[in-house]
Amino acid sequence: MPKSKTLSHVFDADTSRSILKLRSDGYIGELSGVLGSGKESYVFYSQDSHNREVAVKVHRHYINAFKGIPSYLGLRGSKTGGFFKRIDEWTRYEFSLLRKANEAGVNTPEPIRNYKNIMVMSFIGKDGVPAMMAYKDTDFDTGYWYDKITDFIIKMGKVGMIHGDLSPYNILNNEGEPYLIDFSQSLKLASLTKDYLLRDIKNINQWFQKLGKIEIMPEEKIMEMIGFDGG
Numbered sequence: 001m002p003k004s005k006t007l008s009h010v011f012d013a014d015t016s017r018s019i020l021k022l023r024s025d026g027y028i029g030e031l032s033g034v035l036g037s038g039k040e041s042y043v044f045y046s047q048d049s050h051n052r053e054v055a056v057k058v059h060r061h062y063i064n065a066f067k068g069i070p071s072y073l074g075l076r077g078s079k080t081g082g083f084f085k086r087i088d089e090w091t092r093y094e095f096s097l098l099r100k101a102n103e104a105g106v107n108t109p110e111p112i113r114n115y116k117n118i119m120v121m122s123f124i125g126k127d128g129v130p131a132m133m134a135y136k137d138t139d140f141d142t143g144y145w146y147d148k149i150t151d152f153i154i155k156m157g158k159v160g161m162i163h164g165d166l167s168p169y170n171i172l173n174n175e176g177e178p179y180l181i182d183f184s185q186s187l188k189l190a191s192l193t194k195d196y197l198l199r200d201i202k203n204i205n206q207w208f209q210k211l212g213k214i215e216i217m218p219e220e221k222i223m224e225m226i227g228f229d230g231g
């Protein structure tokens with residue numbers, strides 16, 4: 001209780017109420033540590049009522065002119081609903097695509113609960129210690145990771161989605177296994193959005209090219225495996 005009280009000043013009243021609701025429903029406990037804090041969101045460590053470790057991502061209700069909301073969601077100009085509602089919609093979208101990737105067999109946090117601008121997911125890490133981002137913790141088998149991550153991209157593509165922001169900042173090294181996080185820029189795959197897919201593949205290829213010593217698959221080949229013939 002005292003700890004979350006000290007954090008409560010960062011939340012608007014509506015978000016505070018949602019946090020309390022998730023607490024009384026047992027999905028979260030005290031928010032006892034900050035795992036990340038960016039322009040658009042905070043991520044906290046907590047434990048649910050069964051002491052399961054969880055990560056709680058809270059999208060800020062007050063963000064700078066919706067800069068973070070991907071324009072393709074068409075939410076920026078939405079005339080219906082207020083400011084908060086659009087952020088809640090964005091959170092719902094992120095949560096649904098996290099779930100879609102998870103169900104497709106991609107290593108991701110397990111989606112647990114979405115309520116308004118908050119999402120609860122499983123904690124990637126152990127005993128309160130989060131897995132590190134892959135740009136910091138490079139202790140992994142490069143060839144294995146490349147195969148795994150390209151397979152994740154293909155798996156997501158086959159169920160019609162793109163991560164949209166794939167980089168070593170959004171991949172956690174969980175005891176040698178790559179875990180994809182942060183589906184806030186994810187989108188549905190269509191011919192109109194295939195450039196975003198290509199961008200993800202290029203980012204991954206460039207990163208692994210730098211790491212070296214493995215064979216990189218041509219981008220077109222990966223696109224082809226997802227069902228795009230490059231046209």
Ligand SMILES: Nc1ncnc2c1ncn2[C@@H]1O[C@H](COP(=O)(O)OP(=O)(O)O)[C@@H](O)[C@H]1O
Pocket residue numbers: 035036037038039040041042043055057109121122123124125130131133169170181182183184
């Ligand atoms: N499920 C999780 N388990 C452990 N740490 C997490 C989890 N989700 C996010 N984090 C940590 O919080 C940071 C920010 O989360 P992310 O979803 O990437 O938000 P942002 O949109 O701010 O980049 C991540 O880089 C990671 O260190």
Ligand SMILES: [Mg+2]
Pocket residue numbers: 169170182
């Ligand atoms: Mg991120």
